[in-house]
Amino acid sequence: MLLAAGRGSRFGGPVPKAYLRLGGRTLLVASAERLLRALPGGASATLSVMVHPDDRRTHLAECLPQLQALAPGDRLQIVDGGATRQESMQRGLSAIGSAADLVLVHDAARALLPIAATRTCIETAASHGAALLAIPAADTMKRVHGHTVTGTVDRSGIWLAQTPQVIRRELLQRALAHAVATGFEGTDDVSLVEHLGERVEVVAGSPTNLKITRPEDLPLAEAILAAELA
Numbered sequence: 001m002l003l004a005a006g007r008g009s010r011f012g013g014p015v016p017k018a019y020l021r022l023g024g025r026t027l028l029v030a031s032a033e034r035l036l037r038a039l040p041g042g043a044s045a046t047l048s049v050m051v052h053p054d055d056r057r058t059h060l061a062e063c064l065p066q067l068q069a070l071a072p073g074d075r076l077q078i079v080d081g082g083a084t085r086q087e088s089m090q091r092g093l094s095a096i097g098s099a100a101d102l103v104l105v106h107d108a109a110r111a112l113l114p115i116a117a118t119r120t121c122i123e124t125a126a127s128h129g130a131a132l133l134a135i136p137a138a139d140t141m142k143r144v145h146g147h148t149v150t151g152t153v154d155r156s157g158i159w160l161a162q163t164p165q166v167i168r169r170e171l172l173q174r175a176l177a178h179a180v181a182t183g184f185e186g187t188d189d190v191s192l193v194e195h196l197g198e199r200v201e202v203v204a205g206s207p208t209n210l211k212i213t214r215p216e217d218l219p220l221a222e223a224i225l226a227a228e229l230a
Helices: 027-037 059-070 085-096 115-128 169-182 190-196 217-226
Strands: 002-004 047-051 076-080 102-107 130-136 141-145 148-153 159-168 201-204
Touching: 002 027, 027 047, 027 059, 027 102, 027 115, 047 059, 047 085, 059 076, 076 085, 085 102, 085 169, 102 115, 102 169, 115 130, 115 159, 115 201, 130 190, 159 169, 159 190, 169 190
Parallel strands: 002 047, 002 102, 047 076, 130 201
Antiparallel strands: 102 159, 130 159, 141 148
């Protein structure tokens, strides 16, 4: 499930973030290609792309042939995303149906996802139910109110979440239903599983698994790509 329905308000500009170009391709296409490369040998998958309805005839139409080449025929689904990440996940899960064993959720804005680590994340989720890529917090972390420091956070045991995040389909269904029943809105995908009280494993990601959020992130991603660090 590739999430590309956001507007990228922090980035700004007329082009939604998923359709910005990195290495000559949109972030959406680059992310899709790396995701499919990360699948274990012999695995089959449906690529479900969550899009904003307004993009279907414009930005999406321009890169749709590339997506169709990566996932021919019924291996590609284009699904309208919801108002929130959680709603988009619910719509995507409904579109995928019951045939899938695992659901891999990834942000199109992370076009440099690490192939080997993603494969390990898939295998870990298959064994334990849910897993995500993350990296240990390296910097000193401050708790701030307004513009005033109110404390220093002990960073031991603190990891910074990335995507992909991989969850068994039936577990994700239960987690989404429990979130709706309890009025919980998760900030990422595995937080729904955590809220359910189920186990989530962490797999070491990579600092190069950069999320394009602000304009200065794009040239940094270009430099990582050019240096073949991702």
